[in-house]
Amino acid sequence: MTVDAWITIAVITVCFLTLVFTRWAADVVLMGGVTLLLVLGILTPEAALSGLANEGMVTVGVLFIVSAGLKETGAINWLTDSLLGRPRSLANAQMRVMGPVAGFSAFLNNTPVVAMLIPAVNDWARKYHLSVSKLLMPLSYAAIVGGTCTLIGTSTNLIVNGLMIKESDGDGLTMFELAWIGVPCTLLVFIYVLVVSKWLLPERKSAITQFSDVRQYTVEMLVEPRSSLEGKSIEEAGLRQLSGLYLVEIERRGHILPAVSPKERLESGDRLVFAGVVDSVVDLQKIRGLTPATNQVFKVNVPRPERSFIEAVVSDTNPLVGKTVKEGRFRSRYNAAIIAVSRNGEQLRMKIGEIVLQAGDTLLLEAPAAFTENHRNSRDFFLVSELLGSNPPRHDRAVLSISILLGMVVLVSAGVLSMLKAALLAAGLMIVSRCLTGNNARRAVDWQVLIVIAASFGLGQALYQTGGADYLANRIVALAGDGHPIIALAAVYFATALLTAMITNNAAAVLMFPVVLSMATSLDVSFMPFVIVLMVAASASFATPIGYQTNLMVFGPGGYHFSDYIRMGLPLTLLIGVLCLLIVPVVWPF
Template sequence: MGWEAWLTVAVVVGVLGTLILTRMAADMVFLGGLTILLLAGVLDPSEAFRGLANQGLITVAVLYVVVSGLQETGGIHWVVQRLLGRPRSLAHAQVKLMTPVAFMSAFLNNTPVVAMLIPAVNEWARKFGLSNSKLMIPLSYAAILGGTCTLIGTSTNLVVNGLVTERTGEGMRMFDLAWVGVPVAVVGLAFILLTTRWLLPERQPAMSRMSDPREYSVEMLVDTDGPLVGKSIESAGLRHLSGMFLAEIDRNGSVLPAVSPREKLQSGDRLVFVGVVESVVELQKIRGLTPATEQVFKLEGLRSQRIMIEAVVSGSCPVVGKTIRDGRFRSRYNAVVIAVARNGERLGGKIGDIVIQPGDTLLLEARQSFVDQQRNSRDFFLVSQVEDSSPPRHERAPLAIGLLGVMVVTAGFGWLSMLEAALLAAAGMLVTGCCTVETARRNIDWSVLLVIAAAFGLGAAMDQTGVALATAQTVMGFVGDAPLLNLAAIYLLTAGFTAVITNNAAALLMFPIAFAVSSDLGVSVMPFVVAIMLAASASFATPIGYQTNLMVYGPGGYHFSDFLRLGLPLNLVTALVAILVIPLVWGF
C-alpha cells in the first residue's frame, strides 16, 4: 500500500478513536477526517462529497418531512392511544407496547417513533403501576427490530441500498428485507419477553426523584361532539396522568369534586387539572380537549403555529394587581394566559378572574414573536419557551396517516422508487398543511445527514487506496474461503463498529470491505450487503450503539451495564438468526 492508503488508515483509526474516547460531535469528527484526506489529495472534491447526491441520503432527508407531518398532526399519538390499553401483567404490557412499536418502526424512522412514545409510556407506566425500567429498553429494542423489516425502517438500510444501486445498477425493493428482518424481529421480541424479568433490574429514573414546585391549575373543555363525550374518566385516559391530576369537574355550574374514574364526560364539561408544565403540554395535545378560556381562539393565526411560554411577572408589569381580564392581557401582549403558578398554591376560579401578583409564573400561549419581544422587557423577569409545545392539528391526523399509507403502498408494489414515494408523501404533507415548511426544516436532523455524507467520503477513500481490499484479504486469511464464515465475520465486524460509533458510519465503512470480500470469493455481494444492513441496524449492546438506546437511557434510569446484560445476548441471538437465514434468501 502507498502513502495514501496508510494516511487513510490513520484517518479512519483516528476518527474511530476520537468517537470512542471523547464526546465530540460525530458530524464534526467525520468532516474533520474527510477534510484531511481532501487537503492531502487522497480525494478530490467530487469524490469526497459524492455522498450528498446519493439516493439513500436524500431519501432519509425527505422522510424527516414525512415524519414531521405525523408529529404535527398527532398521528402517531392517535394510533398509540388506540393500541395501548389496560395490561394484565408486565409481560402483557410489553407485548402491547412492543408489537405496535415494531410495526410502526417498519414504516417510519424509528428515532422519531421512540421520541414521541417516551412521554406516552411514562404516563402509561405510572397509570398502571409498571416500572419504567422494564418498558423503556424494550421500547427501544422493539423499534430497532421493527426497523430491520423494510427498506425504510432505518436510515442505514436506505443509505446502503443507495450504494448498491450505484455499484450494480439494481437496488432492493421495500419489502425484500422482510425475508430476514421478520424472523430476526420475531426471535428478538420473543427473547426480550422471556428474559427481561431476570436481565432488566428495577431502576428509578433520576427525574422521578425531583419535584417541580411550579404546579399549574389548568381548565380544559370537553369538545362538543368530540371523541371524549360519553367516555368515562378512566377510559378517556384522564386518570393518574403523569405529573397531573383531575381536581374537579364544573358541569353546568355544579362542581363535582373527588371525581370518580367511572364518571362519564359530557359535552361542555369544564375539567380542572393541577400539574407540572410538561403535563400541561401533553394535556393540550389530547384530542377532544381545548383550553377553557375563549381567548385562545381570538389570537391571530392558527393554534398549530403557536407555542407555550413560561413568563415570571415582575413588580413593574402594568397588569399587576388586576385580573387577567381587566388587565386586557391578550390585547396588550397578543398572548393568552393558560394557567398561573404561585408558590405551589392552588388558584381557584376561572383564569380570567385571577389577580396577577409579582412573582407569578404565567403559562402562556402565543407566537414565537412574544419570546423575542419580551425577553428583555421590564414586565417579566424571565421568559422561556416550553419545548415541543405547539398544539397538534388533530383534524389532519387521518390525512397524514393516509399519506404515509400511500407512500408504503406505492413503494411496496414497485410503482414508484422509494425516493419518489417519499417525495410524494412529503409534498402531500406540506401542500395539505399537515406540517409547515419551517417545521419540516427544523425537524430534519442535519447532523445525521452530515455524518452519512462524510462517511461516504471515507468509504470511497478506503476503496480507492486499496485499504478495503487489504482488509478483506486479512479477514479471509483468518476465516478462509468459506462464504458463510466470511459472512459471519462481516456481520460481527459491522456489529462491533456499530457498538462504538454511529450505525450509518459503521455500515459505510464496512461496505467497500464487503464488496472486496465478495469479489475475491467470486460470489454475490447481496448476502454481505444484507448482513451489513442487519448488523448496523440491530445494535443493542451499548447505549451509544443506537440513538434510540441513548434516548431511553435517562427516562429508564438505566446504568451502562443494563444494556450489556440484555443487549449483548440479544445481539448474539439475532446475529445467529440473520447469518443462517440470509444465505437461504440471497444465495452466494
C-alpha cells in the same frame, strides 16, 4: 495495502475508540475524522462531501419533516392510542413497539416506519412513565431484523438478489424464502431484548418524569361536545397516566367531583382541573377532544395553529398587578390568552378570569410568536420565553396528514417512486396543505443526525477507495482457509458485519459478494448459503449507531451514547451469527 489505506484504518479506529471511551459528540468526532483525511489528501473534497448528496441521508432529513407534520396535526396521539395501547409492564411495552415495527418493516421501507414512530413512542413513553431509552433502540432493532424476513424487506436483499441473478442466470429468491432465517432472527431479537435490556440498556428519564419542576401550574380544560372522549372513563381517555400532571377535580353542571375515580365517565361540558408541570400542561392542550376552559383563547386575533405557548413572569410594575385577569382585560391588552398560572407551587383553585395577579406569578400564555419579541424588554414582565414546538395541534388536518403518510408508503411499496422522491412529495404536501408551517419544518430537521450520516459516508468512501475495505474483507475470510464450509460461513458473517459497522450495509454487501463467490468456488460448494448469510450479516448492524440509519435516527431522541450500542448490540450480532450457522446450512445445503 497502500499507506493511505493504513492511515484510513487508523483514523477510523481512533474515531471508534473516541466514541466508545469519551462523551464527545458523534458528529464532532466523525467530521473530525473526515477533515483529517481530507487535509492529508486521502479524500478528495468530492468524496469527503459525497455523504451530503447521498440519497439515504437526504431521505432521512426529509422524513423528519413528514414526521413533524404528523405531530403538528395530533396524528401522533392517534397512532399511540390505536397502535401501541396501554402497556402493562416494560417488557409488554417493548413488545407492543417491536411487534408492529417488525411486521411493517418486512414489507415497507423501515426508514419511514421508524421516522413515523419515534415521536409517537416518545409521547407514549412520557405518558406511561417509561424510559424512552428502553424503547427506541429495540424499535430500531425490530425495524432492522423485520426487513430480513422478505425479499423486499431491505434494499440490501434486493441488491444481493440482483447480483446473484446476474451471476447465476437463475430466478433468484422468492418473496418469502428468506423467512426461514428472517423469522427465527426476529424471534431471537425479541427474546434477547426482553431478557437483557433491563441490564444492558440505559435508564434515562427526562426531568419531567421525575416531577421535579418547581413551576406547578393549575389548568382547566373542557370536554368538547361530541368528542371521542365523551362517555369514556378517565382511565380509558388516558387522563390518569399523564406524566407530571394530576387530575384534581371535575366540575359538572355546577357540582364539584373531588378525588376523581379512574372509572368516572366523562360527559360533554365537563370542566377538568389539572395541576402539573409546564411540559405536561402543554401536552394536555394537544389531546383531541379537550379545549382550554377559557374562551379567551378563541378571541386572540391570530389563528391557533400560528400561535405557541409562552411563559411570562409578571413584574411588580405590571399595571394589572392587584387586578383579576378579567378586570385587567389581559387578552385585549396583550393579544394573548392565559392558559394557566403558577404561584410559588400552590394550586390556585379558581377560574382563570378570577385570579388576582401578583408580582412573580408565572403565566402560561397562548399567543402569537411575535409576543416574545414585543415584550422581551417590556417593564410589564421580568422574563418572557417561548416553549419551542408548542404550537396547538391542527386536529382538523390529522386525517389528511395520515393520508399523506400512507400515500407515501404505497407509492414506494408499489415501486412508483423512489423513497427520496416519495418523501419529498409527502413533505411538500404537508407544508402546502398547512399540516405544518415552514418554520416548524425547518426546526424539525435534526442536523446532528444528518451530519453523522454524511460523515459516515465520507469515512466509508475513504476505506473503499484506498482498498482498505477490500483488504479487511479478504484477510478475515482468508482466516477460514480451505477448511470446513461452516468456518468459511462464519468468516463471511464476521467480515460482512464488521464492514457494515464501518461503511453502509449496501456497500458492504456489494464489496463482499465477489469474495463469497470465490470462496464457494474454492471450497467446491453451493454459493447459496454464503449469499444468504451475506444478506443477513449486511442487515444485522446492531453494534454501532452508524452501521444502519435507523440506529442513527434513534441515537439522539433516546439519549444514547456510542458505547450503549456496543454493549447491547455486540452480543446480539454474535447470537444472530450463531443462529445463521445453525439454520442456513440446513435450509440451503452446501
